[in-house]
Amino acid sequence: MNKKIERINELKREKNGVILAHYYTEPEVQEVADYIGDSYFLSEKARELKEDVIVMCGVSFMGECVKILNPEKTVLLPDAEADCPMAHMASIEKIQEVKVNNEDVAVVCYVNSTAKLKSYSDVCVTSANALKIVKNLPNKNIFFIPDQHLGRYVATQVPEKNIILNDGCCPIHAKVTKEDILKLKELHPEAKVMVHPECQKEVVELADYIGSTSGIIKAVANSSDKEFIISTEDGILYELRLNNPDKKFYMPKEFQCKDMKKISLDKIIKAFETNEPQVRLTKDEIEKAYKPLEKMLELSK
Numbered sequence: 001m002n003k004k005i006e007r008i009n010e011l012k013r014e015k016n017g018v019i020l021a022h023y024y025t026e027p028e029v030q031e032v033a034d035y036i037g038d039s040y041f042l043s044e045k046a047r048e049l050k051e052d053v054i055v056m057c058g059v060s061f062m063g064e065c066v067k068i069l070n071p072e073k074t075v076l077l078p079d080a081e082a083d084c085p086m087a088h089m090a091s092i093e094k095i096q097e098v099k100v101n102n103e104d105v106a107v108v109c110y111v112n113s114t115a116k117l118k119s120y121s122d123v124c125v126t127s128a129n130a131l132k133i134v135k136n137l138p139n140k141n142i143f144f145i146p147d148q149h150l151g152r153y154v155a156t157q158v159p160e161k162n163i164i165l166n167d168g169c170c171p172i173h174a175k176v177t178k179e180d181i182l183k184l185k186e187l188h189p190e191a192k193v194m195v196h197p198e199c200q201k202e203v204v205e206l207a208d209y210i211g212s213t214s215g216i217i218k219a220v221a222n223s224s225d226k227e228f229i230i231s232t233e234d235g236i237l238y239e240l241r242l243n244n245p246d247k248k249f250y251m252p253k254e255f256q257c258k259d260m261k262k263i264s265l266d267k268i269i270k271a272f273e274t275n276e277p278q279v280r281l282t283k284d285e286i287e288k289a290y291k292p293l294e295k296m297l298e299l300s301k
């Protein structure tokens with residue numbers, strides 16, 4: 001066995017540790033993870049883990065979610081600089097302004113957000129449960145932060161709500177254009193188009209399937225089709241190829257989140273050895289951000 005993997009397994013036993021990884025991390029990271037998933041799966045899993053040390057291989061909002069949902073544990077984020085730019089693309093001032101100008105408004109916060117933004121929100125959602133949760137909220141007005149594209153997608157699917165959009169977006173998903181997809185479609189006319197809802201409206205409109213990373217993985221597994229255009233981060237290819245050796249996948253242009261790719265085996269080893277970088281939040285920050293996250297887990301059952 002590879003020396004680094006051996007060392008990680010040894011440290012896991014020694015420290016009573018467990019490794020979580022998002023589908024967008026490097027294949028070598030997914031290989032050593034105990035649990036791999038989308039943001040929703042990882043939040044649910046984080047809450048029930050019994051080990052003393054949880055290593056979250058992903059970006060900082062994911063580390064924060066783990067700490068908020070399981071605060072007694074030591075939570076390590078192997079690269080403290082791995083951050084999701086979209087997590088910062090909303091403001092408390094704007095939330096307050098929308099609340100003043102709209103009666104009966106619920107602030108719905110995509111988990112790709114800082115703990116601070118969560119603490120000013122009524123409920124969190126992920127791309128896997130946003131439709132269900134928004135549909136079932138009692139409020140007519142919804143301020144959806146920070147992702148305008150997921151917010152717009154929810155608005156098209158839940159027309160009975162008045163969805164107020166924020167102008168944040170994932171710079172990686174938003175880069176894909178309608179032309180990128182059409183070009184690939186021309187080369188591979190039989191291929192089904194699988195799109196993450198963080199993509200632009202024009203890309204979502206070309207999709208045969210729209211969903212979270214786990215949703216795309218399940219839809220490909222259940223499909224009798226053999227070719228797929230995958231419009232989400234290329235880390236998903238590891239799981240797709242593992243489960244479907246007979247199927248072909250095409251990516252529209254280079255599709256990599258440089259922050260997710262910051263996590264490496266060396267950084268996981270260093271994190272276990274030094275107990276750093278740890279995710280640290282105050283008791284007050286945890287309590288405030290816990291409520292909307294807990295509500296999400298409740299409402300998506």
Ligand code: 13P
Nearest residue numbers: 038039126127128212213
């Ligand atoms: P999901 O994990 O919900 O598919 O979200 C994708 C993402 O961008 C995570 O950063």
Ligand code: SF4
Nearest residue numbers: 059084085170172257
């Ligand atoms: Fe953030 Fe986009 Fe990277 Fe996901 S893929 S972590 S939304 S920048």
